């Protein structure tokens with residue numbers, strides 16, 4: 001008797017698409033993605049990699065594992081709190097709840113009582129003003145860079161932005177503040193030198209061509225030694241005498257001073273010192289979503305809000321919702337990681353070290369994300385062989401360690417304590433992956 005070609009037994013496309021679990025996945029995944037998973041399963045069977053009877057279970061597994069996003073959650077074991085490559089601040093539970101609530105139709109720009117249009121993002125604005133009473137008004141845009149572009153465009157396009165040479169910083173990935181500012185049509189008027197700028201340097205530069213005075217916090221590096229900069233309190237009367245705004249780009253997003261970060265500027269202090277507008281990011285030390293905050297004098301914030309560019313830079317409803325919940329809620333993960341209890345961190349690290357039989361070493365975490373460059377956050381790390389870094393990154397869950405001095409270091413500061421056992425599992429899996437690779441080479 002002729003043998004039946006097994007390829008003829010491969011389940012047909014229509015039958016596979018009709019499977020209840022595959023049809024249900026149509027709520028999460030597009031028809032194109034699902035048809036591709038079906039095609040791949042059939043193709044594996046045609047190549048003989050799957051028996052015909054395995055096509056259906058393989059497809060169901062593939063559908064279950066397929067997600068509509070390719071972004072993968074990562075456990076951050078670097079000890080770097082605001083890690084730009086990992087999306088900066090992880091959101092608080094309250095902010096996540098707000099994101100979900102705002103994901104449908106939502107009254108972001110509507111007064112439900114009257115049925116008429118309302119000020120966009122009024123909730124986020126109110127939360128910011130409550131948290132920073134020194135500000136008369138607030139405006140939220142897409143990110144810190146957008147806030148800076150809006151302020152310099154509205155206040156100084158066609159005129160000069162007076163700024164100290166010591167503050168012309170590159171904020172990462174090759175983006176330089178001077179380029180950003182000049183892209184707005186303003187001219188940079190650099191004053192002073194890299195290490196020292198005096199009040200008279202500003203005084204000499206201010207004149208009829210001045211659009212605004214800008215003070216930038218050099219957030220991601222430090223100049224030590226023979227340095228001097230002019231504090232906002234001294235610049236403020238000078239700017240006021242010339243009738244121009246004093247803008248302070250703080251970067252970090254602290255609304256009020258943090259005793260852990262004595263050198264990090266904050267919005268309340270900057271405004272009290274005489275800044276007319278402060279600029280900050282939402283996803284650095286504030287611990288919220290990507291956003292750019294403009295806080296300050298009502299008359300100037302109104303001017304910025306009415307500028308046509310404000311429309312192009314506006315924050316979306318999800319960011320507004322998450323920002324409001326971050327500012328109005330309990331301390332977000334970034335703040336918790338910054339203020340982590342050292343005893344607890346040590347005992348968590350010890351428990352994992354014991355379970356894995358690996359040493360604990362002293363390790364300093366960082367604020368990161370271009371904040372508090374001189375601040376080391378003392379703590380500990382598990383020390384593992386460097387070769388584990390790759391398998392940890394590509395494992396499930398993905399874990400990002402710090403590779404340093406020939407070791408793979410796992411610092412638990414930024415790992416939620418409920419995830420310690422997931423780290424443990426991830427390390428065991430990574431060790432097994434390495435063992436298999438070694439056995440493969442040996443064999």
Ligand SMILES: *Cc1c(COP(=O)(O)O)cnc(C)c1O
Pocket residue numbers: 143144145146148171216217218219220249250251252280281282291292369370
């Ligand atoms: C981070 C930073 C910016 C840019 O803010 P984003 O929110 O990343 O766009 C601008 N200025 C300073 C001083 C910063 O530290």
